[in-house]
Amino acid sequence: MASEDHSHGGSVFANVTQATEDPILGVTVAYNKDPSPMKLNLGVGAYRTEEGNPLVLNVVRRAEQLLVNDPSRVKEYLPITGLADFNKLSAKLIFGSDSPAIQENRVATVQCLSGTGSLRVGGEFLARHYHERTIYIPQPTWGNHTKVFTLAGLSVKTYRYYDPATRGLNLEGLLADLSAAPSGAIVLLHACAHNPTGVDPTLEQWEQIRLLMRSKGLLPFFDSAYQGFASGNLDADAQSVRMFVADGSECLTAQSYAKNMGLYGERVGALSIVCGSADVAVRVESQLKLVIRPMYSNPPIHGASIVATILKDREMYHEWTIELKAMADRIINMREQLFDALRAKGTPGDWSHIIKQIGMFTFTGLTSEQVTFMTTEYHIYMTSDGRISMAGLSSQKVPHLADAIHAAVTQH
Amino acid sequence: MSSAMASVALLTPSATSLSLRENSKRIGFGKKHGHLLFKGKASGRVSMTVAVNTSRFEGVTMAPPDPILGVSEAFRSDTNELKLNLGVGAYRTEELQPYVLNVVKKAEKLMLERGENKEYLPIEGLAAFNKVTAELLLGADNPAIQQGRVSTVQGLSGTGSLRLAAAFIQRYFPDSKVLISSPTWGNHKNIFNDARVPWSEYRYFDPRTVGLDFEGMIADIKAAPDGSFVLLHGCAHNPTGIDPTPEQWEKIADVIQEKNHIPFFDVAYQGFASGSLDEDASSVRLFVKRGLELLVAQSYSKNLGLYAERIGAINVVCSSSDTAARVKSQLKRLARPMYSNPPVHGARVVANVVGDPNLFDEWKQEMELMAGRIKNVRQRLYENLSQKDKSGKDWSFVLKQIGMFSYTGLNKAQSDNMTDKWHIYMTKDGRISLAGLSLSKCEYLADAIIDSFHNVN
Numbered sequence: 001m002a003s004e005d006h007s008h009g010g011s012v013f014a015n016v017t018q019a020t021e022d023p024i025l026g027v028t029v030a031y032n033k034d035p036s037p038m039k040l041n042l043g044v045g046a047y048r049t050e051e052g053n054p055l056v057l058n059v060v061r062r063a064e065q066l067l068v069n070d071p072s073r074v075k076e077y078l079p080i081t082g083l084a085d086f087n088k089l090s091a092k093l094i095f096g097s098d099s100p101a102i103q104e105n106r107v108a109t110v111q112c113l114s115g116t117g118s119l120r121v122g123g124e125f126l127a128r129h130y131h132e133r134t135i136y137i138p139q140p141t142w143g144n145h146t147k148v149f150t151l152a153g154l155s156v157k158t159y160r161y162y163d164p165a166t167r168g169l170n171l172e173g174l175l176a177d178l179s180a181a182p183s184g185a186i187v188l189l190h191a192c193a194h195n196p197t198g199v200d201p202t203l204e205q206w207e208q209i210r211l212l213m214r215s216k217g218l219l220p221f222f223d224s225a226y227q228g229f230a231s232g233n234l235d236a237d238a239q240s241v242r243m244f245v246a247d248g249s250e251c252l253t254a255q256s257y258a259k260n261m262g263l264y265g266e267r268v269g270a271l272s273i274v275c276g277s278a279d280v281a282v283r284v285e286s287q288l289k290l291v292i293r294p295m296y297s298n299p300p301i302h303g304a305s306i307v308a309t310i311l312k313d314r315e316m317y318h319e320w321t322i323e324l325k326a327m328a329d330r331i332i333n334m335r336e337q338l339f340d341a342l343r344a345k346g347t348p349g350d351w352s353h354i355i356k357q358i359g360m361f362t363f364t365g366l367t368s369e370q371v372t373f374m375t376t377e378y379h380i381y382m383t384s385d386g387r388i389s390m391a392g393l394s395s396q397k398v399p400h401l402a403d404a405i406h407a408a409v410t411q412h
Numbered sequence: 413m414s415s416a417m418a419s420v421a422l423l424t425p426s427a428t429s430l431s432l433r434e435n436s437k438r439i440g441f442g443k444k445h446g447h448l449l450f451k452g453k454a455s456g457r458v459s460m461t462v463a464v465n466t467s468r469f470e471g472v473t474m475a476p477p478d479p480i481l482g483v484s485e486a487f488r489s490d491t492n493e494l495k496l497n498l499g500v501g502a503y504r505t506e507e508l509q510p511y512v513l514n515v516v517k518k519a520e521k522l523m524l525e526r527g528e529n530k531e532y533l534p535i536e537g538l539a540a541f542n543k544v545t546a547e548l549l550l551g552a553d554n555p556a557i558q559q560g561r562v563s564t565v566q567g568l569s570g571t572g573s574l575r576l577a578a579a580f581i582q583r584y585f586p587d588s589k590v591l592i593s594s595p596t597w598g599n600h601k602n603i604f605n606d607a608r609v610p611w612s613e614y615r616y617f618d619p620r621t622v623g624l625d626f627e628g629m630i631a632d633i634k635a636a637p638d639g640s641f642v643l644l645h646g647c648a649h650n651p652t653g654i655d656p657t658p659e660q661w662e663k664i665a666d667v668i669q670e671k672n673h674i675p676f677f678d679v680a681y682q683g684f685a686s687g688s689l690d691e692d693a694s695s696v697r698l699f700v701k702r703g704l705e706l707l708v709a710q711s712y713s714k715n716l717g718l719y720a721e722r723i724g725a726i727n728v729v730c731s732s733s734d735t736a737a738r739v740k741s742q743l744k745r746l747a748r749p750m751y752s753n754p755p756v757h758g759a760r761v762v763a764n765v766v767g768d769p770n771l772f773d774e775w776k777q778e779m780e781l782m783a784g785r786i787k788n789v790r791q792r793l794y795e796n797l798s799q800k801d802k803s804g805k806d807w808s809f810v811l812k813q814i815g816m817f818s819y820t821g822l823n824k825a826q827s828d829n830m831t832d833k834w835h836i837y838m839t840k841d842g843r844i845s846l847a848g849l850s851l852s853k854c855e856y857l858a859d860a861i862i863d864s865f866h867n868v869n
Contacts, residue, residue: 011731012639012674012705016584019741022748025535046531054529061527068520074510076502077719080481113568113751120750129472147749184468219468250468264532265756276467286475293478294602295575295750296568301720302757 024143024383031381039379040397042388045195045360046264047327050394055327057262059319063309067302078298080289082111082270086304089311090270094191094224094238094255101245105278108285110271110292111299114264115225115256116148118271122221122252123152124291125273125284126186135186135221136178138162140385142195142223145188154186162197167353167365169199175212186219191253192237193226193359196387200230200358206240210247220244220251228260230359232328234321250274257307259360260324266303327391331360334393338362341402347409360391370408378404479598480839487837495835496853498844501650501816502719503782506850511782513717515775519764530756535744537566537725538759544766545725549679549693549710556700560733563740565726565747566754569719570680570711571599573726577676577707578607579746580739581641590641590676591633593617595841597650597678600643612636617652622809622821624654630667638672646679646708647692648815651843655685655814661695665702675699675706683715685814687783689776705730712762714816715779721758786816789849793818796858803866816847826864834860 021029027043049055067073081087087109091102101107112118127133135154137145138161146156159181160173178187189209194200201209213220222241228234244251250273257268271288275281292298310316339354354362366374366386374380380401382388393401477485483499505511536542542564546557556562567573581588590609592600593616604611614636615628633642644664649655656664668675677696683689699706711724726743730736747753765771790810797807810818822830822842830836836857838844849857 011735012672013584013728013730013735013739016735016738016742018738019745022535022744025532025748025753029534044532054531056527056530060530064524068524073512075512075516075718075720076510077481077500077713079485080478113755116748116752117750129469131468144749144752151749258532263530265530265753267751267753267755273469275469280467280469280472283472283474284469287472289478290475290602291606293481294571294599294606296572296722297599298481298720298722300568300722300755300758303755 022143027381027383030375034379034381036379038400040381040392040400042380042382042390042392042401045259045389045391047259047262047360047391048394050330052392052394052397055262057320057323059310059316059323060262060306062319063306063316066309067305075301078111078301078304080292080298081109081285082299083301083304083308085312086111086308087270089308090255091272093234093311094227094241094253094272095245095274096235096238096242099242099245101274106275106281108273108275108281108288110285110288111304112254112269112271112292113267113296113299114258114269115223115254116144116269117267117299118254118256118269119145119148119223120152121288121291121295122254122271122273123149123154125288126219126221126252127153128291129284129287130186130219132182132184132186132219134182135188136181136218137188138174138190138194140196141188141190143383145223149188157181159187161194162199162363164365167199167350167363168356169201169205171201171205171208175208178209178212178218179216181216181218184217184219186221187213188221188223189240191222191224191227191241193230193361195225195359196361196383196385197363198353198357198359198361199363201240203239203243206243210244213244214247214249220249222251222253224253225256226259226359227255228321228324229328229331232325232332234260234324245274250276257303261307261310261320263303263306266306267300268303268307331390334390334395334398335362337395337398338390338393338402341398342405345402345406347402347406349409360389362388362390364388364405366405366408367412370412373408373412374404377407380404483837483839486831490835490837492835494856496837496848496857498836498838498846498848498857501714501845501847503714503717503816503847504850506785506852508848508850508853511717513775513778515765515771515778516717516761518771518774519761522764523760528760533566533753533756533759535747535753536564536740537754538756538763540763540767541566541723541759542725544763545710546727548689548766549682549708549727550697550700550729551690551693554697554700556729561730561736563728563730563736563743565740565743566759567709567724567726567747568722568751568754569713569724570678570709571603572722572754573709573711573724574600574603574678575607576726576743576746576750577709577728578603578609579750580743582607582609583746584742585639585641588639588641588674589637590643591636591673592643593629593645593649595651596643596645598839598841600678614642616649617654617819619821622819623812624656624660626656626660626663630663633664633667633673634671636671636673639674640671641674641676641707642668643676643678644695646677646682646695648681648685648817650680650815651817651839651841652819653813653815653817654819656695658694658698661698665699665704668699669702669704675704677706677708679708680711681714681815682710683776683779684783684786684816687780687787689715689779700729703731712758716762716765716775718758718761721761722755723758723762786846789846789851789854790818792851792854793846793849793858796854797861800855800858801862801866805865816845818844818846820844820861820865822861822864826868829864829868830860833863836860
């Protein structure tokens with residue numbers, strides 16, 4: 001009985017221990033505490049401008065102005081499934097507006113709390129309604145995936161993905177591990193810009209994965225957090241998903257607008273389940289509501305309204321694609337600059353993966369000792385797996401980072 | 413590996429249409445993995461799809477509509493011009509329009525002018541929001557706050573905050589159960605079920621008196637195992653509108669202390685019950701003053717009209733600041749795999765309104781207007797019922813009940829009659845939302861209630 005415990009003054013919460021900081025978000029916490037003027041935050045994947053500032057897209061500001069200044073807007077509860085327009089437009093964005101799955105009403109889409117919320121709701125749904133309760137996640141993957149799926153009620157296994165020797169894809173290992181998975185198992189796939197490695201399968205490799213999964217009846221669960229951010233082109237970045245849907249397969253897709261629309265803190269995303277028939281999709285949607293209602297009742301309106309405003313307006317959509325490409329291009333430029341800087345310094349090792357990897361992150365290959373060294377001596381903050389967010393880098397900081405990497409690699 | 417290659421070889425992109433049966437025979441997967449006709453190149457689109465009995469989710473059944481939120485859906489489908497929505501507890505003006513508070517509009521304009529960024533909030537939410545929220549609930553000068561003993565984490569309105577608390581209870585108090593009032597808000601049970609927290613009910617509503625079954629409540633709380641969590645509605649009990657008196661709250665606190673129970677308040681109507689924010693928090697403050705550790709789930713949906721922004725908080729009042737810090741760290745650990753971090757917009761609105769003395773005062777006035785309108789409507793409804801009903805039934809419970817709702821005492825069949833015959837939408841437990849009632853509709857409602865009560869069994 002807690003009241004008999006005097007070591008904590010008789011608190012009922014005596015056995016509650018201090019949790020460690022989240023490894024990814026904790027990097028920013030540590031960065032904020034650092035007083036050094038040289039410090040650089042390459043931890044969390046949030047875009048920064050060349051000046052090192054957060055960015056709110058112009059088109060987002062415009063959409064927000066329209067919303068806030070519209071006297072007819074109210075704040076009534078959204079339906080449990082969220083804003084209907086937003087859901088339709090999100091499905092079109094990822095699957096393509098001409099997708100037969102959409103035209104045949106086979107897609108159940110629900111607005112969720114960004115990518116995390118979409119993954120969690122999808123995981124809970126599968127844990128309740130799907131006969132296979134194991135999900136295979138790539139090794140490595142985003143740090144939060146395991147916890148999300150475990151708390152959703154699934155058991156988590158891994159498949160080989162990253163090959164440290166080539167700093168590329170271990171396709172053979174991937175195919176072998178998925179082959180060995182039980183028929184019908186769930187497989188988490190990063191739609192593009194794999195986090196943390198930046199290593200994506202080519203289209204040919206995606207095709208091999210697709211065929212294997214189809215033959216084993218494995219259920220794809222796509223995590224799409226970077227559509228438009230990887231290549232700069234929204235359709236190109238959705239190719240993997242569309243390829244799977246094109247053969248009529250069922251799949252789940254978690255979409256996030258955190259990065260590609262810069263709506264991080266608004267928590268905007270969507271879960272889509274592509275079903276075998278329209279009738280199944282209706283029933284699936286009804287069951288998704290039962291997952292959501294006891295979790296948070298219905299989703300937040302603000303961010304979803306911004307997205308819907310932009311996606312449904314031709315001109316605003318176009319402006320968005322331009323701003324999105326500019327962000328993606330700046331990141332590609334940072335990759336080139338860092339690569340050039342390391343090459344100019346003669347830093348030992350092959351650093352070409354910096355320009356081959358895709359999306360916000362570079363999996364540097366640095367060890368955790370080297371990472372600690374870079375933080376302590378150079379005030380550079382990143383996750384201990386050696387992942388750096390290129391989005392947090394600017395031209396003027398490249399030399400500092402190159403120095404730090406050089407020192408870490410030559411001294412450790 | 414070789415079997416994978418063999419399967420791949422069989423499904424080469426250039427293959428022309430393979431029927432489902434052919435696929436099954438060659439690769440040997442069963443019907444339930446149901447893959448469909450595959451036609452054409454891999455990178456192209458299929459021009460037709462077949463989906464009979466082939467979905468993995470074929471066995472998924474149709475879920476029933478939500479008993480509360482589903483009422484609004486049904487209302488929207490009704491084309492009758494007399495229809496009235498007394499389902500969900502969302503405030504309406506006398507013209508039966510949704511209401512965005514003036515202070516909220518002002519705050520949003522300020523936020524737009526400032527051009528704030530949209531970076532991720534910390535997992536525990538907006539610090540400024542958490543601070544004003546705890547102060548609103550407990551009073552800024554509350555020793556618990558000054559001693560750093562209150563751990564506040566921004567949550568997704570009331571539901572999300574309750575869910576975080578439930579997840580925390582499940583993890584740290586796996587042998588404990590939650591006692592919930594009979595009746596209570598319909599979603600409470602769902603939240604605890606999904607969080608896998610066992611619950612049982614304590615008597616609350618007495619249909620004979622249409623009031624509080626105080627003795628039953630005390631007896632049931634006493635009978636529960638020591639160290640149970642007791643879910644209490646801070647004010648404006650939902651669905652009954654029946655609140656304990658201050659004296660009764662003291663006795664409830666006595667029993668809870670005796671049994672080492674942990675009070676767990678759901679505060680969704682602070683300001684809406686009496687019109688006074690401080691008065692409506694007095695039950696919570698009473699318990700805190702006794703030095704009890706407790707949980708409080710707070711919502712700004714109703715009192716700031718921020719329904720769709722999903723803004724609330726879970727507060728845990730602990731015996732020490734060290735404990736509060738540890739508890740907060742564990743709440744964060746539960747939030748991260750659920751949604752990572754909470755939405756920023758509603759939090760900023762609250763921080764701007766509650767944190768600014770002028771806007772806060774203005775808010776208090778709007779709050780009084782809203783609560784006042786509901787009191788007026790109660791009065792009118794009571795008068796209509798008393799005048800029109802010749803049976804001598806005592807309708808005074810309408811006046812005694814507090815907050816947005818009235819528990820009419822109508823049973824399911826009678827509630828159905830309200831909807832089917834009178835196009836009045838309400839929840840099947842007999843609860844009506846007075847927030848959705850206008851003075852001009854009171855007479856019609858009175859007629860419907862009298863008819864349903866006397867002519868339907």
